[in-house]
Amino acid sequence: MATPKYRVIANDLRSKIESGELERGGQLPTEGVLQKKYAASRNTVRDAMKWLINLGLVQTRPGQGTFVVEEISPFSTALTGIPVLPEELEAGLGGERDAYAAEVSAQGRDPDQQDPTVEIQKAIGVAAQELQLVGESFVVVRHQRRYIDGAPYSLQTTFYPMHLVEEGATALIQAQDMPSGAVRYLEEKLGLKQAGWIDRITVRPPDQNEAEFFGLAEDGRIAVFETFRTGYDDALRPLRLTVTVYASDRNQFIQTVGRVPPIQTPDPGPSGGAG
Amino acid sequence: MATPKYRVIANDLRSKIESGELERGGQLPTEGVLQKKYAASRNTVRDAMKWLINLGLVQTRPGQGTFVVEEISPFSTALTGIPVLPEELEAGLGGERDAYAAEVSAQGRDPDQQDPTVEIQKAIGVAAQELQLVGESFVVVRHQRRYIDGAPYSLQTTFYPMHLVEEGATALIQAQDMPSGAVRYLEEKLGLKQAGWIDRITVRPPDQNEAEFFGLAEDGRIAVFETFRTGYDDALRPLRLTVTVYASDRNQFIQTVGRVPPIQTPDPGPSGGAG
C-alpha cells in the first residue's frame, strides 16, 4: 500500500477544507458516514481524524461531531517601543509593566494582572547563565500572570540578582505590583540604568502548567512562545532576566525599525505561499 | 475511569523522561514489554506512545524501538543588525541577502542558497494587503531556498509591486541572485531608499511543501516560524514584503536594543520555569 488508507482519507478531507468546500467552523461528516463513504473501519476513519487534528485543521467535540477550526485573530505584542528612538533609549526604556498596559489599551483591549508571587531561589539554568552568576548565588524570582479582556495572556517570570536587594532594592522581594515598573525602580533606588537588552524568541511545547493556564489542549499540539529578555546596565552587567510565555496560536510579535507608517492590527490571512 | 489508561501510562513514562530516569536518546521498553508491565493491550500502549510523540518527548523508529528525543541546538537569527544604529538606518539597511551570509558566517557555519525562482502573480492576500495594492495589481514574487551547512534553513518569498519593474528595476524579474541585495539595487536604480520596516513573527503548522523541505514529520507536530517583513521608502510607501519560513525546533530569533555585551550563541537549557 503506497499511502495508508487513513492518510488518503485525511488528505481528501484536507483538500476539501483548504479549498473551502468545507467551511470554517463547519461540521465534517460523522464517523459513521465517513466509514461508508470511504469503505473503512471506524478505527481507520478515527486515525484520519487524529491526523487532521494534529495538523490543526479540525477539532472534535464529544457528543457533537468534528468541526473545521475557526481562525483566531492574533494579539500583537511589540518587541520594542514603536519606534525605537535614541531619546527613548536614553530614558531607560524597557520596563514591561508600563509597556504591557499601554500596549493592550492601545489595541482597545482591557489589561489585567494579578499581584506577583515572589520567591528567592538558588540561581540555576538560564537564570544563572544570563545573569552571569557563578557558585552559590541567589536570585529574586517574580512571577506574574497577565490577562487581556479576562482571558489568559502571558506568564511572566523575572529573575533579579539577589545582590540588588542587598544593595537596597528591597521592594523587589515584596509581593506587590510595581506600578512604575521594576526597571524604573532600580534606577531611582540604585541609580542602575538599563542601557539595553537582548531578546531571544523561541517556540516549544507547553508544560502542564502552561497548558492549563492558557487553556491549551493537554496534548501539546499548540506550542508556546518563550521570550527571554536580558537587561544590562551601563557597565554591561546583566540587571535582570525576564522570561515570558505566550500561547502561539493567538499571539504574534511585531517590531519596527526606522520610519514606518502607523501600525494597524494586522489580519494574517493566506500568505500567498512561501513554498 | 478518572484518567484513561493510556494517559496513565504516558504520564508515568513522561515523569521518567523528565526526571532523567530515562536518558535523552535512550530507548524505551518495547511495546511488548510495556503491555505486560502495565497490563494493557498493545493498542492502549500505542495510544500512550502517540501521546508522548505529540508532546515531542519521544520518537519511534520502525524495526528499532521508541527513543527519548535528543535536544537540538538552535540556530540564532537576528531580527535586526546588532546593534541598530542611526548610521545603519541611514545606509538603508535591511537587505536580507547580505545579512544572511554575514550572520551565518559569523556563527561559524556555511551559508548556501540557490538561485531564486521568479514569478509574476496577481496581488492577493497578505501581499496585496501589506503592499497596499488595490484592484487588479501585480507583484513580482521571488522565492529562495536557503541552507546552512547543507541543511535546509529557510524558505523565503519576497513580493515587490510590479510598478517597480515598469519604472526600471528590471533585474527584479530575472531569476538570478542579487549579490548586493535587492534593497540596495532599488536604491541604485530607482533612488528608492528603504527608510524602515515592520517585522511580524507568527507560528503555525507547516504545509506539505515546508514539511518536506525542512524534513519535518508530515504530521505537522513541529510548527514553523513565519516572519513578515514589510519595507517602506522615505514616503512611507511599501517597497516590498518578505515572508520567511523557518522550522521552529531548530531556530530562534535574537534582537538587541541599546548597548549590550557581545552576543554568544546561547544554550537554551531549562528555563527555571515560568509556571
Place this chain on the structure above:
DNA sequence: GCAAATTTGTTCGTATGTATT
C-alpha cells in the same frame, strides 16, 4: 426533567504489512 438517540472516546482482540537487525 428524563429517556432515547447520536456522536465521539477508550479499550480490547486479532491479523497482516514494513523496516531493521
Place this chain on the structure above:
DNA sequence: CAATACATACGAACAAATTTG
C-alpha cells in the same frame, strides 16, 4: 532468511458527552 519492533487495518464492546424528543 529469521527474529524483532513498529505501522496499518479490521471488528467489537462499552463509556461519556451532547442533543433531541
